[in-house]
Amino acid sequence: MVNLVKIGAIVRADGPIGLFGGGEIRSGDVNLVLNRVNSAVAADGGAAALIDSGRMPDAVIGDFDSLTAEYRAQIPADRLFPISEQNSTDFDKALRSIEARVVLAAGFLGARVDHQLVAFNTLVRLQDRPCLLLGACEIVFHAPPRIRLDLAPGDTVSLFPLRRVTGRSTGLEWPINDLVLEPDGQVGTSNRAQGLCELEVDGPGLLVILPRTALDQVMQAFLTDQTGHWPARAE
Incomplete structure (x- = not known):
């Protein structure tokens, strides 16, 4: 301990x-x-x-x-x-x-x-x-304000909104820059990494689903505070 x-x-x-x-x-x-x-x-x-x-x-x-x-x-x-x-x-x-x-x-x-x-x-x-x-086979986490990952080309990157969210991406085969993602509308599953990927989200509510091989990179991003933080949700 x-x-x-x-x-x-x-x-x-x-x-x-x-x-x-x-x-x-x-x-x-x-x-x-x-x-x-x-x-x-x-x-x-x-x-x-x-x-x-x-x-x-x-x-x-x-x-x-x-x-x-x-x-x-x-x-x-x-x-x-x-x-x-x-x-x-x-x-x-x-x-x-x-x-x-x-x-x-x-x-x-x-x-x-x-x-x-x-x-x-x-x-x-x-x-x-x-x-x-x-x-x-995968890891799932709530997208922080930003995250940068060096993924293998072709890795599946799925983005699933549980709230209405917008954001920007680089390094994805299909960028999310002009999209409004909603649980009952446009979602972002089965996207693919082209290598180095960056994701910025304008607000909380987006789930990220990645291969297990990305686990250590994602943990390191959170541990080194590269991601920013969402505040506690107001009751």
């Missing part, structure tokens, strides 16, 4: 934090995440994947309806942070309780479509909490 600070239900760290959910986690993905983060947090039943790998979670956050008694008994009481309200998912409860430059999250994509949709909703609602969702 490195530079981990807990205040109430809040977990903060200077570096990246790993977050584990109770959904599908591919063989090897627990170690992939742990090798890139300083601290490991579980959203409710996601603690099982960590404990089974030999790593005790630094914190477990959620309503604990999917954390079995067997696993809960193994976790020190001061690492358990129950949030009992039922108006949000465990991913939401955990992500809003974490402060880090970037969160790398596994166990939230795959399996049930409704779980994936609500995870995407959470990424956009909690716009001030940078988070990368790790999937079987």
